[in-house]
Amino acid sequence: MSETYNIEKVKERISHIEDILASVAAGDMDARVNSETEDDLSGIEAAIDLLIDDLTDELKQREKMQKEVEDKLIKIQEQQKTIFQQQADLMELSSPVSKVWDNTLILPVIGTLDSQRTQIMMENLLEKIVETGCTISILDITGVPTVDTQVANHLLKTVTSARLLGAECIISGISPAIAQTIVHLGIDLSSIKTKATLQDAMIYAMKQNKLSENVKLQTLFTNPDENED
């Protein structure tokens, strides 16, 4: 009689343990067996409680670390976004082409030039030349501290491409350091019109404009019979 009672009780306790384990598995980390009686089974129950404790600790730690990693990842992603944004901004800011006078465009360059930037500058300038129909453009490199071979080459290419489009490109504001570098690198800039300052370049551009305007007026007002030969 007492044995059956014991078995009943043992069964009850085992099912209690099962319930607890099930709820732990389901995610309830506060569930404990918490047996009050002292017998053979209580050791197992205590061990299970300990295991659950350990598991809870581990899980908490893992969660904490995961959160930390996620936070860091978000931070890095944000930083990367900022970097990309700034790069795009820099590219946009770095090559403003503005029309300053009739028939005259100015591209002031400030800061160090790299190949990518010069490439974008060149494209912008050429697009703008076609868009506005200006035949004189001034590339002002007063704000450029140094150039290397590639960049000098790109500048040359810009001027040559502008000429192919039918526009003249003047480079102004070449600093002593850049002049030295260019000559030392053996780059021939003799085919390119260079002016000391932006002011000189502007004066040259205006003179050039006046010249072509005069010719235009002359052609307009001459007798058409004269032209026919």
Place this chain on the structure above:
Amino acid sequence: MNTELHEKRIPIIKIGNFLIVSIQVDMHDKLAIQLQSQILEEIEKTGAKGVLIDISVLEMVDSFIGRMLSGMASMASIMDAAVVIVGMQPAVAITLVELGLEMPGVDTALNMEKGMEMLERRIKDEDYELY
């Protein structure tokens, strides 16, 4: 083959002292060579003093066409006609420069109007030398 090329001939229009050539189809090598001789013949026939070649529609110019254009300019200049290439697109200009075809000695203009002015100015200059 000949008739096929004949159909695709690029028209050369004479206005005053100038010839106007507007390239509006994609150039292939044979067409380019044909155009070259066609223009030179026309210069001889009409005694034109200037040739305006409008390439504003050309999206792509390869090294052959580029060389043909600059060659045509020097050929025409020894026949006493100035060649002005008009309306080159930025991408084309960049390509040509990257290819090393900087076309020295070839005059260029942004559009037909400016090219025409350029030629008129040149003829005017030559006239002044006379009187």
